[in-house]
Amino acid sequence: MSDRPAGLPAGIRRLTVPTPFAVGPVNAYLIDGPPLTLVDGGPNLASSLTELERLLRDAGRRVEELELLVVTHHHMDHVGLTGAIAERSGAEVAFLGAARRLVEDYAAEAERDDAFAAALMRRHGVEASVVKALEATAARMRWFGAPAAVDRPLADGATLEIGERRLRVLHRPGHSVADVVLHDADAKLLIAGDHLLGRISSNALVARALDQPAGGPERARPLLDYRRSLRATRELDVDLVLGGHGPAFGDHRALIDRRLADQERRATRILAMLRDGPASAHAIAASIWGEVAITQAYLTLSEVLGHLDLLEDEGLVRETARDGVVLFEHVGRGG
Numbered sequence: 001m002s003d004r005p006a007g008l009p010a011g012i013r014r015l016t017v018p019t020p021f022a023v024g025p026v027n028a029y030l031i032d033g034p035p036l037t038l039v040d041g042g043p044n045l046a047s048s049l050t051e052l053e054r055l056l057r058d059a060g061r062r063v064e065e066l067e068l069l070v071v072t073h074h075h076m077d078h079v080g081l082t083g084a085i086a087e088r089s090g091a092e093v094a095f096l097g098a099a100r101r102l103v104e105d106y107a108a109e110a111e112r113d114d115a116f117a118a119a120l121m122r123r124h125g126v127e128a129s130v131v132k133a134l135e136a137t138a139a140r141m142r143w144f145g146a147p148a149a150v151d152r153p154l155a156d157g158a159t160l161e162i163g164e165r166r167l168r169v170l171h172r173p174g175h176s177v178a179d180v181v182l183h184d185a186d187a188k189l190l191i192a193g194d195h196l197l198g199r200i201s202s203n204a205l206v207a208r209a210l211d212q213p214a215g216g217p218e219r220a221r222p223l224l225d226y227r228r229s230l231r232a233t234r235e236l237d238v239d240l241v242l243g244g245h246g247p248a249f250g251d252h253r254a255l256i257d258r259r260l261a262d263q264e265r266r267a268t269r270i271l272a273m274l275r276d277g278p279a280s281a282h283a284i285a286a287s288i289w290g291e292v293a294i295t296q297a298y299l300t301l302s303e304v305l306g307h308l309d310l311l312e313d314e315g316l317v318r319e320t321a322r323d324g325v326v327l328f329e330h331v332g333r334g335g
Contacts, residue, residue, distance in 0.1 A: 003335050008240065008248060009187050011163060013144070015055040017042035019077045023200070025075045027244055028052065029191055030059055035067030035092075037162050039182070039191055040244065043144040044080030052081065062194030065214065066091040070160065072193025073176040074102040076145030078244060083148035094160070096171060097153025097208060099178035106147035114138045117298050120219065124305065125325050126297050134297055146269075154180060167191070172233060174226025175202040177210045181233065188239040190252070196233060196241060198249035202226075202260055206302040223306025224313060230256045267307040271316055274330035278320060281305050281328065 008014070011032040016025045019042065029039040042048040056062055066089040071079050074095075086093050095103050102109050114135060121131045153159075156171035160182065169183040172195045182191040194202050204222035234256045241252050249255070260312070271286055285293040285300035293300040308328050311317040320327045 001049065003262055008287075009189060011165075012242070013059050014242065015052060015059075016250070017048050017052050017055070018028055019043050020045065021077055023077070023245055027242065027246075028055075029242060030056070030061065031162050032163070033067060033163050035096070035162065036061065037068040037070060037160075038066050038085070039070045040072055040078040040193065041069065041081040043077045044084070044146040045144060054141070063088050065089065068092050068094060068160075069148075070094045070154075070182070071103065071148075072181070072191070072195075072244065073179045074099065074145075075176060076105075076141070076321070078193065079103055079106075079148065080145045083146045086148055092151040093148050094152040094154050095148075095150045096178045096180050097150070097155055098171075100119035100150040100153055102178055103148050103194055104150055106145055110142045110145060112156070113208065114142070116219075117206075120206060121282070121297055121301060123324070123326055124303065130294055130297055130319065142242065146213055156180075170232070172229040173210075173220070174204050174222055174229045176205065177207050177220050177222075177225075179229070183238070185237065188237055190233070190236060190238045190241045192233075192241050192243050194244040194253065195229065196252060196259075197243040197245055198241070198255065199246045201262065203299060203302060204306045205299070206305055219304075221309045221313075222302070223307055226306075227260060227263065227310075230259060263307065264304075265309065267310045270304065270307050271311055271330060274317060274328060278322075278327040278329040280325055281308060284308075284328075334335055 013030045015028040017028055017029055018025050028040050028041050031037040052166055063085055069082055069086055069091045071082055083091055118131050118135050154169045158169045160167040165184055167184050170181050172179045172181050175194045179195050181195050204226040207220050209220045234253050238252050240250055241247055242248050275285055281301055281304045285304045289300050309310055317328045318331050320329055
């Protein structure tokens with residue numbers, strides 16, 4: 001699908017590229033230049049590339065004409081085709097410089113991420129047999145991503161000049177450690193990647209901290225990061241948001257207010273569950289989602305840990321350990 005919905009500025013087209021993931025198609029954005037620019041591209045899958053080629057032809061363009069590829073974050077549904085497109089077109093690749101290793105050394109970094117995820121799941125109460133099965137699944141899915149050389153490292157606050165547009169690059173960690181958004185202040189337009197989506201709430205996925213390249217024990221506190229990022233985005237003057245999935249939308253401040261309130265309600269629910277006694281993050285996830293907490297153990301664990309981080313930051317819970325598994329207990333404010 002390729003479209004320019006009402007209100008989308010001239011010179012930008014949404015290219016809806018299929019993925020094999022539950023989230024559905026990913027949005028790539030073609031921006032008239034110079035340089036002719038593609039923001040994100042789709043997973044490393046032949047059918048996704050074929051559809052992207054068709055969508056470009058519908059727009060009167062070819063892969064070989066692309067001059068700049070901007071990647072909003074390193075998740076495989078956004079970055080997977082970047083290397084192949086860059087090789088065919090000779091386009092420069094722009095990505096957050098502080099996180100460039102996540103793209104340039106994709107396979108090794110994905111292995112480190114998988115090892116980190118397995119250790120995290122075990123530490124927070126997921127059964128060893130479930131962890132082993134999910135490790136195998138993650139290894140099979142890894143190939144939907146692929147490496148790409150970063151020619152233009154992006155810094156928070158940098159500006160990309162594309163035609164008459166000036167897009168300010170803003171680092172917005174939370175959904176991933178590497179998320180960036182592109183703000184066109186003149187057009188009051190935000191290209192948001194997965195930082196802010198209209199129809200679904202972006203997962204704040206637990207990941208290695210950005211300053212832990214060797215796979216050390218430190219993890220990001222993604223929901224705390226995400227809430228700070230959302231509040232910063234709320235302050236932007238924006239009329240239209242182009243997200244990484246789903247249609248364009250407006251009124252970003254009202255949406256952000258709902259997202260923040262939803263997070264606070266879930267944290268309150270989890271706190272109430274801990275009044276019955278200490279529990280692991282996985283046990284809490286199982287109480288909320290049942291079997292989904294097994295088949296989607298890492299996603300649900302990330303969700304619970306994010307809200308526990310929020311409660312811990314407010315002084316309402318603390319961590320303990322029993323038999324190598326982290327437990328969380330309610331301590332009350334100031335307790």
